Amino acid sequence: MSVFSRGFKGRRRDADTRGRLPPGQYLVRGFPVLSAGPTPRTPLAEWTFSITGEVDEPKSWTWEQFRALPSETITRDIHCVTKWSKLDTTWEGVSVDTLLAGVETAADYVMAFCDGGYTTNLPLEDLSGGKAWVAFAYDGQPLEPEHGGPARLLVPHLYFWKSAKWVRGLQLMKDDSPGFWETYGYHMYGDPWREQRYSGD
Amino acid sequence: MARAAVQRRLSWRLGEVAELIDETPRVRSVVLGVAGWPGHRAGQHVDVRLTADDGYQAQRSYSIASAPDTPERLALTVERLDDGEVSPYLVGELRVGDTLELRGPIGGYFVWDVGMGGPLLLIAGGSGICPLMAMLRHRAARGSAVPTRLLYSSRSLEDVIYRDELHRLMATGKGLEVFHTLTRVQPPEWPGYRRRIDQDMLAEVTWPPDLHPLVFVCGPTPLVESVATALVQLGHEPGRIKTERFGPTGG
Numbered sequence: 008m009s010v011f012s013r014g015f016k017g018r019r020r021d022a023d024t025r026g027r028l029p030p031g032q033y034l035v036r037g038f039p040v041l042s043a044g045p046t047p048r049t050p051l052a053e054w055t056f057s058i059t060g061e062v063d064e065p066k067s068w069t070w071e072q073f074r075a076l077p078s079e080t081i082t083r084d085i086h087c088v089t090k091w092s093k094l095d096t097t098w099e100g101v102s103v104d105t106l107l108a109g110v111e112t113a114a115d116y117v118m119a120f121c122d123g124g125y126t127t128n129l130p131l132e133d134l135s136g137g138k139a140w141v142a143f144a145y146d147g148q149p150l151e152p153e154h155g156g157p158a159r160l161l162v163p164h165l166y167f168w169k170s171a172k173w174v175r176g177l178q179l180m181k182d183d184s185p186g187f188w189e190t191y192g193y194h195m196y197g198d199p200w201r202e203q204r205y206s207g208d
Numbered sequence: 209m210a211r212a213a214v215q216r217r218l219s220w221r222l223g224e225v226a227e228l229i230d231e232t233p234r235v236r237s238v239v240l241g242v243a244g245w246p247g248h249r250a251g252q253h254v255d256v257r258l259t260a261d262d263g264y265q266a267q268r269s270y271s272i273a274s275a276p277d278t279p280e281r282l283a284l285t286v287e288r289l290d291d292g293e294v295s296p297y298l299v300g301e302l303r304v305g306d307t308l309e310l311r312g313p314i315g316g317y318f319v320w321d322v323g324m325g326g327p328l329l330l331i332a333g334g335s336g337i338c339p340l341m342a343m344l345r346h347r348a349a350r351g352s353a354v355p356t357r358l359l360y361s362s363r364s365l366e367d368v369i370y371r372d373e374l375h376r377l378m379a380t381g382k383g384l385e386v387f388h389t390l391t392r393v394q395p396p397e398w399p400g401y402r403r404r405i406d407q408d409m410l411a412e413v414t415w416p417p418d419l420h421p422l423v424f425v426c427g428p429t430p431l432v433e434s435v436a437t438a439l440v441q442l443g444h445e446p447g448r449i450k451t452e453r454f455g456p457t458g459g
Contacts, residue, residue, distance in 0.1 A: 009220075009257065009259040009265065009309060010222060010259065010307055010309055011259050011260070011261060012259050012260065012297070012306075012308070012309075013303075014256040014297070014305055015259065015260050015266075015297050015301070016260055017258065017260045017265075017266050017293060018266075018426045019264065031257075031265070031267040033266065033293065039429070039453070040429045040453060042451060042453075043317055043318070043450060043451060043452055044436065044446055044447070044449055044451055045436035045437060045439070045440050045446045045449050045451070046245075046433060046436065046437065047446070066415045089269055090267055090268060090269065109270070123446065123449065124247045153429070153433055176283060187317075188317075190316075191315060191316035191317055192218075192314065192315075192316060204210045204255075205217075205218045205314065206217070206218075207217030207218065208217070208218070
């Protein structure tokens, strides 16, 4: 049971956003930036995307090879653990299903790894079945470095720290293991609708 | 790979407003007594939750500005955002004796304690000073002489948060240097910098990369982006530059 905050009125949600804001979230129009360190800038000529770990055969794409894969336009709401949500964001990306096609694995979990050393863990089934992409464009423009360009993971049904910026690959794992923020007490799964912000939520 | 140790659940607690300090025309510190507070590290933050009469709730995150060295007492320093939902309440409405729901401490990367040593390089823009102030207060509470430099960017002299306390810390402590830059309005004969932080200013104020300073940068996103990029260009290791961003995201 919460305690009432004397004199607090708050700002009510617009009717058209009702049902689209998870608990504890508020709407923003801008696109806030959050990251733990300097923005990495990897030249596209040196960029690769890899599938590693518990796989029969690792896979890797150069930027040209990656961009030659079939891509799709995705419009989704996104929810950051720092409380902001942004509705109807439009991205272009390669489905993780496309990247995992033909991969033989006994893994149930994935560690996404990135330039700058960032990592985040996810169940494999949350990355497959049309739920996740490696996005290279936002709002019709190449993804800016501060938003994770040249490419970031896009897993919009989980809190946005799972949508790792500057992603360079997926390491498949048999067991779950905490990534960067998860080590500092953030939730291992991060479902915004169940408000799984921190460990134990 | 080993799993992380199971961490305790972060439950909501009640803080009672013990003191309100007007820091600048737009910024107020809320000092709370929090019974049973488990302690924190300098640089961590809390989530604050407000509840209206009809049950409507709003949550925001605020950095802890107080040192971990005062048990069961937390200071949050809040800047009023004119179009904000929570900050105008905290800065304008909250009174001594009111209660506030909060949970934490949260975060564990953007933290410093005296055991981590130095040199310590702190770079702040506006209310981005808050988590860095927790570090400076902790450093002072422990009598630490870790070489420390703060470069702090504000719009004008009256917008400088903790101005007197920073001056006092520099005068009474050992090994602390504070550099101010005022980006919009400067008093006559202002001896400090008069522009946004840039690479030349950082080269003048910071230690050379071969002294391997621990760097913490906190402020609005454009400042954090440009400062972190400039520090990397000056040769600092990206892995030793920790950033935290304060943005007017509607708070």
